[in-house]
Amino acid sequence: MTAVNNNTLQTISGTIVLAGAGKMGGAMLTGWLSQGLDPSRVVVIDPAPSDEIRALGAKGVRLNPTDAADADTLVVAVKPQMFRDVAPALKRWVSPATLVVSIMAGTTIGALQELCGGAVVRAMPNTPAAIGRGITVAVPASDVSATQRATADALLRATGAVEWVGEESLMDAVTAVSGSGPAYLFLLAEELARAGVAAGLPEALATKLARDTVSGAGELLHRSDLSAATLRQNVTSPGGTTAAALSVLMGADGFAPLLERAVAAATARSKELAK
Incomplete structure (x- = not known):
């Protein structure tokens, strides 16, 4: 199943929350900003942000705000082993209309729906994303709209190519081939x-x-x-x-x-x- 990307980063509306700004999350954020996403629309949640991520605060990125509001998009880039511990804090940003994009290995759509809610897209990028040459495979939950899918595609495409599949069961093999x-x-x-x-x-x-x-x-x-x-x-x-x-x-x-x-x-x- 292929995707037609009808969105660019400049046309995506609302607040984008990035949970986890490590190597992969940081690479995605860098790609978004370099391709014209307004920094003031980005919230980063990370307990130990790097100096590079902290420096983005001067450009308008909001880092670890104390208040939470419904986000239009939540991108979850934390380590999968940490997800259940941090999910309650992330859920504060999620409404039923929020697009939730996960790049966590092994974390299912069902787990994301249970612990975070929202309309979930599960994705698996790889480390060449750091130089814009990554390959990401994504699968949407059944309630993800065409507009939300296009938004996820634009966010993921900022670090390289994107392929979409219709069966979540393929994601474990995807992780083994391109993720690892x-x-x-x-x-x-x-x-x-x-x-x-x-x-x-x-x-x-x-x-x-x-x-x-x-x-x-x-x-x-x-x-x-x-x-x-x-x-x-x-x-x-x-x-x-x-x-x-x-x-x-x-x-x-x-x-x-x-x-x-x-x-x-x-x-x-x-x-x-x-x-």
Whole structure:
């Protein structure tokens, strides 16, 4: 299910409350402001805001106000393990007409409706959101209006691409693939550098080669219309060095079954977080 974004950040009305301004919440806030959202319409709730978030107060962002009023939109970016403890304080901002957008892993629409109320959109972004290259998958509750969905889309799109799905059951696998996925790529760069050192390269050079290779290949994949499989085949000469390496990585005990087990483990953990 795809989304047609009829809203821009400038056309969204009312107060937006951001609960949790850590790495992901802070990245979203930065994206909103850089794309023209009026800072005076943003309320940030965070018990230990960073210096960068505190500095936004000078631009008009309201930080930890003592009074609460019905918000048009509440974006919940706290750690999922903390949600049940902070939910009563967040509920003070929510009316039945409030759009509640959650980016908490494993936290279901049902839990959000029970503890916060409002019209709920559950979303899962990933860490490239910090540089505007994130990918977010979102699913709306049945009572989310078209206007509210467009508002959620505009807020989430400030940090990258957005995909919408119709089945909440997909979100655990989404979390395992794209939510946790950047860590898999960072591990690849880490271990590729380590393997380079084992093959005789100086550590600094191996690290640079691994980082630039992973990031450059990722950018090529981003810009190319070709599939990942085709790009892999294009760089693999029969009987060459790449083919020799891929014979190991694509073997019965290689990369494919290992990654499948990793994604399955992350999916299972996402389901556990919902309990």
